[in-house]
Amino acid sequence: RNMLELCPLGQQHRPDALDNLAGALFIRFTQWGNIDDMDESIHLDREAISLCPEGHPDRDTYLNNLAYSLKNRFDHQGKPNDLDEAIFLYEEALQSVGFKSDFLLDNLGGSLIARFNKCGNIDDITRAISLRREALTLRPPGHLHRDTTLNNLALAL
Numbered sequence: 593r594n595m596l597e598l599c600p601l602g603q604q605h606r607p608d609a610l611d612n613l614a615g616a617l618f619i620r621f622t623q624w625g626n627i628d629d630m631d632e633s634i635h636l637d638r639e640a641i642s643l644c645p646e647g648h649p650d651r652d653t654y655l656n657n658l659a660y661s662l663k664n665r666f667d668h669q670g671k672p673n674d675l676d677e678a679i680f681l682y683e684e685a686l687q688s689v690g691f692k693s694d695f696l697l698d699n700l701g702g703s704l705i706a707r708f709n710k711c712g713n714i715d716d717i718t719r720a721i722s723l724r725r726e727a728l729t730l731r732p733p734g735h736l737h738r739d740t741t742l743n744n745l746a747l748a749l
Contacts, residue, residue, distance in 0.1 A: 607641075611640045611650075634661050641654045652693070656682065656699065659679075662674040663699075666706065672711075675703060679700065679703045682696060682699055682700035694730040697723045697727035697730070700723055701744065704717070705720045717748065725745060727741050727745075
């Protein structure tokens with residue numbers, strides 16, 4: 593929080609400071625389970641995104657982080673709007689990044705699987721499998737996260 597005081601509104605590093613604090617609150621949520629931490633994390637990432645116009649080099653990262661938090665809040669509270677927004681944000685991040693991101697593809701796939709499990713729409717699971725297969729192509733043998741992607745794809749199948 594002290595970092596935010598050093599990065600007032602209009603300062604170029606404020607979005608990073610907001611995202612870093614959001615990440616710390618997310619971690620604290622995972623450790624202690626206080627939903628207020630998750631809610632504040634989401635609020636801070638929304639603010640970080642609002643300060644980054646389209647084309648900003650870190651916008652996709654902030655979109656991913658917000659989507660990840662919304663997906664986790666959905667897992668905790670079961671609010672479908674959180675999951676739908678997470679999916680929308682992952683898609684926006686993929687469009688804004690300008691290249692295929694294995695993490696974004698895998699994360700979007702995970703959110704689509706969650707929605708399939710909740711709603712049963714076959715299009716969601718079909719797309720999730722496709723996205724995770726695409727993520728796997730970006731993680732060739734020897735890649736640090738290939739095993740995770742293989743596991744995620746297997747779970748989707």
